[in-house]
Amino acid sequence: MKKLSFPLIMLFAVAAGLAVANVYFAQPLLxxxxxxxxxxQAAVGIIITSTQVGYGLGLLLLVPLGDLVDSRKLIVLQLGLLGLFLLIVGLAPSVFVLLAGMIMMGLMAVVTQSLVAFAANMAGDAERGRVVGTVTSGIVIGILLARTIAGALADLAGWRTVYFVSAAFTLLIAGVLYRIAPVVEKRSAGGTYPQLLKSVFVLFASEPVLLTRGIIAMLLFAAGTVLWTPMVLPLSAPPFSLSHTEIGLFGLAGVAGALGAARAGRWADNGYAQWTSGIGLTLVLLSWIPIACMGYSLWGLIIGVIIFDFGLQAVHVTNQSIILKVRPEARSRITGGYMVFYSAGSGAGSVASTITYAHFGWTGVCILGAAISAAGLLCWGLSEKSYKLGAA
Structure with a gap:
């Protein structure tokens, strides 16, 4: 198979980053x-959770369609609808409309994972880890810039402006992809849509490596939302009293995550996927030590975020590199099923973290995050033999 050109890979990375940013805009704006x-404060996590509910439904109902229909058309349609629902969120007159808009926005934001699967299908075996790593780097940068840009725009013109601006850029990238994205030979899984959805559950039941990597993703991203969701609450209150712009800048502390994503893809291609996972999970667990020191110095939080995001993205890319080798004809379904675990963990982490913060403060949040991270590392250790068999 012909290698993907660098500009084309970067196009997928930019599109994925723009799409996923919409899921994270609310974190510094809560x-x-x-x-x-x-x-x-105890209930504000429901805003993030509603987005993750939509995201989880989209992963299960929409991403697998890439194995059945024209992925290019599906991606452009999802981006168009995403722009529409972003406008609804920005105009929301009530909590009900806001949460409904967030759910639908999350539903369409799964186009990010459709882009990952599309790029993986177009890549050759020798470059798949690198391609997935590069596209995931775009996703990481999108997440980081989402927090920073959302904070700055909110200070300038209010939180609603964030969603209006995002809608404009999302519709713009939809048009660009419609004109530039390549038309590839359709690789249909065959059968009906219900059969396609059923096959997702069959895949994860029959392939142990998919299930174990999914569980690790669930725990990993639960820890991630435990960190990011309640962070705005202590930073915006005394003694810090930071603005939304300043809080958003903390997202840039995780820029090492983009480096971790790109490097992890190369390590996975070279046969070091298993150890990359173990090291990444260990870093995520250790990062909670400096994060817990936020009350004494913001430098502790910055250092902890750098370590956390590097470890998280290294494990995430390694997971994808492993699972996408299992069933080449079912990459969209595998990607969707895997990311359902991610969405479940993110949603649960959002609710648990704000409730924990309301009752036990930042120390309680750090203990919760460390416990979840330790569970992820334990899961990796117990499943090492399964990983080797699955990656063989």
Whole structure:
């Protein structure tokens, strides 16, 4: 198979980053959104959770369609609808409309994973890890810039402006992909749509490596949302009293995550996927030590975020590199099923973290995050033999 050109890979990375940013805009804005709609600190995590509910449904119902229909058309359609639902979120007059808009926005934001599967299908075996790593780097950068840009725009013109601007850029990238994305030979899985969805569960039941990597992803991203969701609450309050712009800048501390994603893909191609996972999970666990020191120095938080994001993205890319080798004809279904675990963990982490913060403060949040991270590392250790068999 002909190698993908660098500009084409970068196009997928930019598109994926733009799409996934929409899922993370709310994190530095939770206090402002809570004030607008009268939501308590303990309940404000429901905004993030509603997005993850939609994202989880999309992963299960939409991403597998890439194995059945024209992936290029599916991606462009999802981006167009994503732009529409972003406008609804920005115009939301009530909590009900806001949460409904967030659910639908999350549903369409899974186009990010459709792009990953599309790129993986187009890549050759020798470069798949590198391609997935590069596209995932775009996703990481999108997540980081989402927090930073959202904070800056909210300070300038309010939180609603964030979603209006995002809608414009999302529709723009949809048009670019419609004109530039290549038309590839359709590789249909055959059968009906219900049969396609059923096959997702069959795949994860019959391939142990998919299930174990999914569980690790669930725990890993639960820890991630435990870190990021309640962070705005102590940083916006005394003694820090930071603005949304300043809080958003903390996202840039995780720029090492992009490096981790790109490097991990290369390590996976070279046969070091298993050890990359173990090292990444260990870093995620250790990162909670400096993060817990935020009350003494913001440098502890910055250092901890750098370590955390590097480890998280290294494990995430390694997971994808391993599972996408299992059933080449079912990469869209595998990607969707794997990311359902991610969405479940993210949603649960959002709710648990804000409730924990309301009752036990930042120390309680750090203990919760460390416990979840330790469970992920334990899962990796117990499943090492299964990983080797699955990757063979």
């Amino acid at each position: 206090d402002a959104m809570a004030d607008t709609f009268g939501i308590s």
